[in-house]
Amino acid sequence: MLIRATNPSLSTSITPLHLDVTDEASIAAAASFVGEHFGCLDVLINNAAVGGLTGGSLKERMESTLATNVTGPALVSSAFRPLLLKSPSPRSLFISSGAGIASRASAMKAHRLPGGEPYCVSKAALNMLVVQEHLAYGDQGLKVFAVSPGFVISNLRGEDEDARNGWGKAEPGEASGLFNLEIVRGTWDEHAGKFISKDRGVQEW
Numbered sequence: 001m002l003i004r005a006t007n008p009s010l011s012t013s014i015t016p017l018h019l020d021v022t023d024e025a026s027i028a029a030a031a032s033f034v035g036e037h038f039g040c041l042d043v044l045i046n047n048a049a050v051g052g053l054t055g056g057s058l059k060e061r062m063e064s065t066l067a068t069n070v071t072g073p074a075l076v077s078s079a080f081r082p083l084l085l086k087s088p089s090p091r092s093l094f095i096s097s098g099a100g101i102a103s104r105a106s107a108m109k110a111h112r113l114p115g116g117e118p119y120c121v122s123k124a125a126l127n128m129l130v131v132q133e134h135l136a137y138g139d140q141g142l143k144v145f146a147v148s149p150g151f152v153i154s155n156l157r158g159e160d161e162d163a164r165n166g167w168g169k170a171e172p173g174e175a176s177g178l179f180n181l182e183i184v185r186g187t188w189d190e191h192a193g194k195f196i197s198k199d200r201g202v203q204e205w
């Protein structure tokens with residue numbers, strides 16, 4: 001987790017914090033640190049996730065994927081919400097995925113991700129979490145977004161080179177980072193509560 005101070009005199013300072021989204025004590029410690037040192041939080045980006053594609057039984061993969069990709073963001077969001085609500089313009093981004101588009105018509109058109117059931121289910125659930133947070137806190141000024149970052153080179157699908165580069169189809173992460181920055185800067189505020197894709201804009205899911 002990285003915190004960037006909003007105080008202009010500290011605008012270049014970055015403080016790395018340890019936070020395991022499956023460990024409530026570490027979430028609470030990180031929230032306390034931010035409260036003590038900054039007093040409020042302007043932006044929360046729930047980015048952490050696991051692919052859940054391999055390793056262990058289906059039960060183990062389902063449970064660990066949902067713990068990291070759904071329960072974790074819900075707990076992180078809950079712990080940091082009091083600080084977000086102290087910000088004059090708080091935004092909360094949940095990094096989702098096209099794999100979580102759950103409408104039957106759209107999901108049936110998607111390519112099946114072998115072993116991807118835990119991941120797809122987790123991102124569909126995350127999208128619902130965004131809707132619930134928007135309904136609960138939107139009228140208090142909290143702008144919540146489900147963000148689909150596109151197909152990005154990373155370790156999410158596995159560490160071998162083919163998986164990392166999405167079998168030649170994934171892109172470097174810079175464009176996704178810039179898209180998040182647009183949301184952080186307010187460009188998409190009128191679409192708070194929705195699923196926003198870097199490649200397709202607002203999408204029904």
Ligand SMILES: NC(=O)c1ccc[n+]([C@@H]2O[C@H](COP(=O)([O-])OP(=O)(O)OC[C@H]3O[C@@H](n4cnc5c(N)ncnc54)[C@H](OP(=O)(O)O)[C@@H]3O)[C@@H](O)[C@H]2O)c1
Pocket residue numbers: 019020021022046047048049050068072095096097098148149150151152153154155156157170
């Ligand atoms: N890559 C894509 O094509 C793609 C497409 C759609 C959506 N996304 C989403 O984009 C986000 C970032 O994924 P990525 O592609 O950058 O994958 P990544 O390289 O595997 O990054 C995932 C990050 O989550 C962290 N993480 C995992 N478990 C955690 C835990 N319990 N507590 C705290 N942090 C934890 C990992 O930290 P460690 O490295 O320390 O384990 C890692 O930094 C995810 O939400 C993913 O679902 C990615």
